[in-house]
Amino acid sequence: MFTNLILLQAAPAAAQGQSYSFLIMMALVFVVMYFFMIRPQTKRQKELRKFQEALKKGDKIVTTGGIYGKVWEIREQYIIIEIDDNCKIRCDKSAILRDPSDLQQAK
Template sequence: MFISNAYAQSGPMASGDFSGLFIFIPMIVLMYFLMVRPQMKRQKEQKSMMEALAKNDEVITAGGVLGKVTKVTDAYVTLEIANGTEVVVQKIAVTMLLPKGTIKAI
């Protein structure tokens, strides 16, 4: 009486028009080149840097600690952060390899 009947309307996909779907393909490609590919490149560089760690390298950890590598094992790195002071950190925590001679206080 006061409420009229509601009928479903056909949308753009119901008529076989797939042009709205083709906008997603370039978006997916764009997301790959802007987000996924650079992240994979950074991970590859980080992995190669961790594998190349050697004694007497100067590094920065994720916590901001600067130190000289004194011992390298499979999962851990021992850093000398001051004369006679050593800390053991995971290799994953090493974020940057510094040029030789950056840390002069040790």
Template sequence: MAAAADEQASNPILGFLPLVLIFAAMYFLLLRPQRKRQKETANLQKSIAEGDEVVLNSGIYGFVSAVEDEWLWLDIADKVEIRIAKGSVARKVSTNSKPAE
């Protein structure tokens, strides 16, 4: 009878174990990689400087001509300059390699 009482006492703990394992798996498979990507994106946005060649999320390539707090000015063609949000930059293509005009 004592063995049966021990089994019943441990059952509630074993019942929560799968939930704990599911939450741990979700953290390591979903939340940690997402936070890592957010940090990488923030570092990319902070590191953009004039002259960098960048690609936007829309696929537009251009050279950064000016950097403001939340905005970038991008040269995409001769005498064509657009203002974009820093968050729209997907990646840097090169650094300070603007061709001579």
């Protein structure tokens, strides 16, 4: 009975040493996640926002829905896209993904 009491009293001291190593391990996991997942995603978002802001009339684009077209007119919140002769659609600026030439370079 006394041995159980001694072991129970010694347990918190051992657990405290392990908690520091656990905190260090969790910090390292967060750092790895930041450099491999969060940082590249924010970099891509900045590049996409810069591309969307630099659009001008006549640029070829691809929307998030997969529609290819040319920029016909640019407004504050949306863009009018010409997808065929006399066929224009209005699309939100945030739905513009990239230039189709980027897709050809990726192949």
